[in-house]
Amino acid sequence: MANVVFHIGAHKTGTTYLQSLFHLNRDRLAQDGIHYPYIGPNTAHHVLAAVWQTMPDVPKAFFKANTPEDLWQDLIERYADAPGTLFLSAENFSRFYPEPVDMAALAERLSSFEDVKIVYTMRAQAELIQSLWLQLAKSGHPQAIYAYVRKALEQRRSFGIRIDHNAIYDTLLQGFAPSQIHLLDYDQIRRAPGGIGGSFLTLLGSSLTVDMLDAPPPDEANISPDPLAYWIACQIVRQGLPPAHLVHAATDILSTKGGPTSLLARHEYAKFSTRYAPANALLAERVQEWQPGFTFQEPGIPDDLLYREEISQMQWIDLAAAAYALDGTATASPERGSRIHKTLKWFKSNGT
Numbered sequence: 001m002a003n004v005v006f007h008i009g010a011h012k013t014g015t016t017y018l019q020s021l022f023h024l025n026r027d028r029l030a031q032d033g034i035h036y037p038y039i040g041p042n043t044a045h046h047v048l049a050a051v052w053q054t055m056p057d058v059p060k061a062f063f064k065a066n067t068p069e070d071l072w073q074d075l076i077e078r079y080a081d082a083p084g085t086l087f088l089s090a091e092n093f094s095r096f097y098p099e100p101v102d103m104a105a106l107a108e109r110l111s112s113f114e115d116v117k118i119v120y121t122m123r124a125q126a127e128l129i130q131s132l133w134l135q136l137a138k139s140g141h142p143q144a145i146y147a148y149v150r151k152a153l154e155q156r157r158s159f160g161i162r163i164d165h166n167a168i169y170d171t172l173l174q175g176f177a178p179s180q181i182h183l184l185d186y187d188q189i190r191r192a193p194g195g196i197g198g199s200f201l202t203l204l205g206s207s208l209t210v211d212m213l214d215a216p217p218p219d220e221a222n223i224s225p226d227p228l229a230y231w232i233a234c235q236i237v238r239q240g241l242p243p244a245h246l247v248h249a250a251t252d253i254l255s256t257k258g259g260p261t262s263l264l265a266r267h268e269y270a271k272f273s274t275r276y277a278p279a280n281a282l283l284a285e286r287v288q289e290w291q292p293g294f295t296f297q298e299p300g301i302p303d304d305l306l307y308r309e310e311i312s313q314m315q316w317i318d319l320a321a322a323a324y325a326l327d328g329t330a331t332a333s334p335e336r337g338s339r340i341h342k343t344l345k346w347f348k349s350n351g352t
Contacts, residue, residue: 002035002082003115005204009091010168011161012131012224013121013186014196019044019089020216021197028213032206033084039071045090048072053092053099072109080112085204094120094168097160103175116180118172119203122165122280123186124298126272130263132158133231134224140241142234145308149268153275164276165296166283179290183283187299226251228261228308236323249322253315259304266307273298 009015022029022036023043029036039045040062047058050068063070079086093101110116123131129152136143136159148158156164172181182203189199194210201208224230229250233242254261262269277298284296311319 002079002084002086002113003117004079004086004088004110004113005117005119006093006110007087007089007091007119007121007200008093010094010121010123010128010165011091012128012135013123014190015044015089015091015121017216018196018200021210021213022087022089022200024216025213029087029206029208030084032208034204034206035079035082035084035086037075037078037086037088039075045088046092048075048088048090049092049101051105052101053095076109076112086113087204094162095160096162096167096171097157100171103172105175107175116176117182118176118180119182119184120165120168120172121184121186121189122283122296124273124280125163125276126262126264126269127299128163129158129272130227131224132161132163133263134227137230137234138224138241142231145231145263149264153268153271164279166279166286169283169286178287181287181290183287183291183294183296185294185296187297188295226254226261227263228306228311229254231263231308232319246322250319253318253322254306254311256315259306260302261306263308265309269301269307 007015007018020043023038026036026038037045039047041047041058047055047062047068048071049055050058050063051072075086093106095101107116129149133143133145133148152158152163156162156167162168169181169183184199184203189196192199194201197210197213201210225247229247230242232250232254233247236242236246264272280296280298284294287294
């Protein structure tokens with residue numbers, strides 16, 4: 001009988017890159033005993049959650065006999081008694097609102113496999129929350145940052161995604177034994193040899209390394225732009241997606257000192273760390289019996305991190321100039337100078 005490893009996210013932990021990598025190399029992986037099936041309509045396996053979650057973008061004709069149950073039946077018939085490991089990846093299985101996956105029912109569907117492993121990747125909440133904001137913004141739904149951050153702190157979620165990793169773990173325990181759940185630290189695996197792809201190949205017991213596989217196109221990696229620059233660009237355009245050249249201009253202006261940026265204000269960043277660091281450490285302790293040596297540590301905060309409320313006066317002036325497609329060093333006419341002044345005033349009142 002085969003084994004199954006089901007990777008359920010979390011969102012914004014390199015999932016798109018990993019899914020693209022495995023999809024592109026599925027024939028080579030199959031030769032190594034790792035089966036990453038194509039079941040459409042994308043490179044991941046989100047559609048398997050259609051048993052529990054509404055998916056208006058997936059036509060009913062996609063499912064055999066117009067039911068998602070047949071997808072599961074087909075997978076079980078093809079792989080449960082085959083040698084090797086079935087690897088599935090779909091981060092929507094870790095969503096809990098408005099339609100959570102029934103973990104007991106999921107465990108029942110996977111019970112035909114000899115060994116079952118559920119893999120969940122943890123990411124520091126201060127980083128996770130701004131990456132989730134970016135994902136919403138890139139989808140055309142930027143959120144008012146103040147209300148978004150406040151709600152995330154109060155409700156411990158970003159829309160339908162829990163940011164409390166203990167809550168995710170407790171949900172998984174409703175269907176799976178602790179020995180079947182495997183946690184990963186996002187910051188550790190992305191810095192490991194071979195990065196995220198290499199870490200999962202090792203987890204799957206593969207003899208392959210990332211450099212033996214074809215790399216997915218860069219546009220399939222879903223790499224987030226500079227968070228603070230993208231937020232500013234969204235404020236400038238107000239409606240629709242900001243043009244790439246505006247995002248690049250804002251990125252260049254904010255990176256004049258060469259340091260990274262944060263979408264959060266300094267006190268907001270500190271609140272996430274204070275609230276979740278003890279809980280994250282507790283979860284690491286909870287899994288020691290089944291995953292000895294697992295650690296989760298928040299990445300160190302760079303000394304030169306630029307927070308949202310700490311943009312300098314000169315940077316605001318350059319941002320205002322960029323908003324009107326002006327060179328910040330150019331001499332503006334009185335009329336254009338007045339518009340820059342108004343934009344600068346707006347930025348200073350809305351950005352801190």
